[in-house]
Amino acid sequence: xxxxxxxxxxxxxxxxxxxxxxxxxxxxxxxxxxxxxxxxxxxxxxxxxxxxxxxxxxxxxxxxxxxxxxxxxxxxxxxxxxxxxxxxxxxxxxxxxxxxxxxxxxxxxxxxxxxxxxxxxxxxxxxxxxxxxxxxxxxxxxxxxxxxxxxxxxxxxxxxxxxxxxxxxxxxxxxxxxxxxxxxxxxxxxxxxxxxxxxxxxxxxxxxxxxxxxxxxxxxxxxxxxxxxxxxxxxxxxxxxxxxxxxxxxxxxxxxxxxxxxxxxxxxxxxxxxxxxxxxxxxxxxxxxxxxxxxxxxxxxxxxxxx
Amino acid sequence: xxxxxxxxxxxxxxxxxxxxxxxxxxxxxxxxxxxxxxxxxxxxxxxxxxxxxxxxxxxxxxxxxxxxxxxxxxxxxxxxxxxxxxxxxxxxxxxxxxxxxxxxxxxxxxxxxxxxxxxxxxxxxxxxxxxxxxxxxxxxxxxxxxxxxxxxxxxxxxxxxxxxxxxxxxxxxxxxxxxxxxxxxxxxxxxxxxxxxxxxxxxxxxxxxxxxxxxxxxxxxxxxxxxxxxxxxxxxxxxxxxxxxxxxxxxxxxxxxxxxxxxxxxxxxxxxxxxxxxxxxxxxxxxxxxxxxxxxxxxxxxxxxxx
Numbered sequence: 001x002x003x004x005x006x007x008x009x010x011x012x013x014x015x016x017x018x019x020x021x022x023x024x025x026x027x028x029x030x031x032x033x034x035x036x037x038x039x040x041x042x043x044x045x046x047x048x049x050x051x052x053x054x055x056x057x058x059x060x061x062x063x064x065x066x067x068x069x070x071x072x073x074x075x076x077x078x079x080x081x082x083x084x085x086x087x088x089x090x091x092x093x094x095x096x097x098x099x100x101x102x103x104x105x106x107x108x109x110x111x112x113x114x115x116x117x118x119x120x121x122x123x124x125x126x127x128x129x130x131x132x133x134x135x136x137x138x139x140x141x142x143x144x145x146x147x148x149x150x151x152x153x154x155x156x157x158x159x160x161x162x163x164x165x166x167x168x169x170x171x172x173x174x175x176x177x178x179x180x181x182x183x184x185x186x187x188x189x190x191x192x193x194x195x196x197x198x199x200x201x202x203x204x205x206x207x208x209x210x211x212x213x214x215x216x217x218x219x220x221x222x223x224x225x226x227x228x229x230x231x232x233x234x235x236x237x238x239x240x241x242x243x244x245x246x247x248x249x250x251x252x253x254x255x256x257x258x259x260x261x262x263x264x265x266x267x268x269x270x271x272x273x274x275x276x277x278x279x280x281x282x283x284x285x286x287x288x289x290x291x292x293x294x295x296x297x298x299x300x301x302x303x304x305x306x307x
Numbered sequence: 308x309x310x311x312x313x314x315x316x317x318x319x320x321x322x323x324x325x326x327x328x329x330x331x332x333x334x335x336x337x338x339x340x341x342x343x344x345x346x347x348x349x350x351x352x353x354x355x356x357x358x359x360x361x362x363x364x365x366x367x368x369x370x371x372x373x374x375x376x377x378x379x380x381x382x383x384x385x386x387x388x389x390x391x392x393x394x395x396x397x398x399x400x401x402x403x404x405x406x407x408x409x410x411x412x413x414x415x416x417x418x419x420x421x422x423x424x425x426x427x428x429x430x431x432x433x434x435x436x437x438x439x440x441x442x443x444x445x446x447x448x449x450x451x452x453x454x455x456x457x458x459x460x461x462x463x464x465x466x467x468x469x470x471x472x473x474x475x476x477x478x479x480x481x482x483x484x485x486x487x488x489x490x491x492x493x494x495x496x497x498x499x500x501x502x503x504x505x506x507x508x509x510x511x512x513x514x515x516x517x518x519x520x521x522x523x524x525x526x527x528x529x530x531x532x533x534x535x536x537x538x539x540x541x542x543x544x545x546x547x548x549x550x551x552x553x554x555x556x557x558x559x560x561x562x563x564x565x566x567x568x569x570x571x572x573x574x575x576x577x578x579x580x581x582x583x584x585x586x587x588x589x590x591x592x593x594x595x596x597x598x599x600x601x602x603x604x605x606x607x608x609x610x611x612x613x614x
Contacts, residue, residue, distance in 0.1 A: 023486070115525070116528075117521065117525055166517045180477065213474050219422065249515070
């Protein structure tokens with residue numbers, strides 16, 4: 001099959017390139033630890049060549065999303081305001097001079113107080129995760145992307161209306177690696193009961209995370225939680241806080257949010273699925289290779305596909 | 308003047324010893340970086356001698372509070388259940404064999420769901436911070452001890468009824484030293500406006516800390532906050548979350564909490580005073596050298612004073 005598009009998910013720590021045919025099927029996939037944080041300014045052309053296996057083809061259109069379009073990336077692709085759908089995003093690709101590469105803009109939205117929230121790369125995954133018929137679906141749906149900075153996005157008729165970021169994954173890593181709780185949680189183990197207890201403790205609006213976190217210390221201290229369960233309990237506390245707050249965010253926007261689409265790494269999505277179920281929220285898993293699908297759909301909409 | 312009591316505030320990282328006369332006045336004060344975390348088991352007798360300047364007197368009673376009574380300390384002084392006042396604490400001192408040293412117990416309390424909270428050392432500071440006439444005061448008052456693990460304690464008629472811990476200081480240090488926000492906040496500066504904005508953003512019950520923290524990234528990114536203000540904004544977000552949650556904790560206990568007593572390091576108390584004022588909470592500063600005063604009062608109550 002002929003390669004019609006090279007689609008690159010180019011993030012902070014790694015880059016992944018997909019060769020796609022004219023129907024968007026993945027022909028080949030390559031990845032490299034050449035994330036934006038690891039490439040010096042000026043070295044992006046050679047990083048791209050390395051990622052693609054030695055040479056950058058001059059006859060194939062390329063598209064990239066993620067931190068590659070940030071101020072620390074190759075060329076800055078300014079944020080687009082929400083709401084934004086395929087048309088708005090596809091019309092705002094930023095070309096990289098001297099190449100056939102175009103960069104997908106990130107998105108920005110503002111809450112009622114004018115405080116901004118941003119995403120780069122997730123907009124493409126969200127558009128890729130939608131089922132083919134969903135892009136035109138009128139009813140709003142909610143897409144959740146678990147991760148270092150988890151995103152909850154409200155999607156309506158193929159447009160991303162608004163979104164909210166939660167620093168769940170980064171806080172978990174900080175607490176595990178550097179806090180007094182992490183020293184307790186050093187004994188690894190899987191404890192589903194501890195995880196569910198953590199979720200249940202921090203879901204209610206009356207919960208207070210900076211207080212509840214201390215119970216990951218006092219419970220094992222008083223025999224109320226096995227040391228092996230501290231890591232899962234901590235994870236539960238953080239997920240419960242995220243889900244509780246996100247649900248209230250949806251309610252303020254008069255969205256029911258009783259079912260969501262999960263997009264991300266399988267084990268992490270499964271963890272979210274269990275936590276969401278405790279909150280009475282159903283979840284389904286979004287289409288696989290969401291970034292590649294999203295990049296292909298945006299490229300097709302933008303008219304850069306030549307085959 | 309003759310030394311009637313040696314009183315030691317012996318914490319995780321440092322120890323401070325006070326020589327007190329028969330009326331509780333401080334005659335001398337010594338400190339050393341010989342906190343519990345820095346002393347090997349079995350080395351506590353020599354650490355005490357070093358702290359006291361070479362020799363441990365055999366003719367003077369000694370009393371200590373803090374982590375020295377934890378499982379990692381010299382001798383474990385089991386937690387006392389709340390409510391606990393002078394009498395309950397003074398009757399539960401744990402003697403250290405072979406010395407005239409006694410250790411003040413920490414306190415434990417449980418919330419409506421049975422989740423425990425603990426303190427060690429702060430109970431002594433709280434009892435020391437009360438004005439002489441306050442120990443018998445019937446109306447409840449609230450004592451706040453800012454720090455790595457801030458404590459809010461509800462005190463009634465000289466008894467500590469209940470308390471709640473907030474990991475505010477530890478979270479601030481983690482975020483400044485190890486997070487993506489800390490890298491932004493590397494440029495130090497004092498920005499009172501940014502601090503107050505952070506407090507105001509996270510005081511309301513509708514606030515969600517793991518989401519709001521991300522605004523310490525998006526605001527400077529979009530020109531809505533100077534980089535010099537990121538540290539103070541972050542501090543404000545964490546203090547606002549603590550104060551908002553603590554106020555709701557007091558309300559659930561039907562305590563008005565419109566004024567509190569602050570006990571701790573002066574600059575940190577001033578920061579709390581400003582944040583509390585934004586929440587409409589008045590604050591006064593507790594008596595200085597609260598730990599020494601508390602240790603002296605507990606020793607007197609316990610009958611170990613011989614002069």
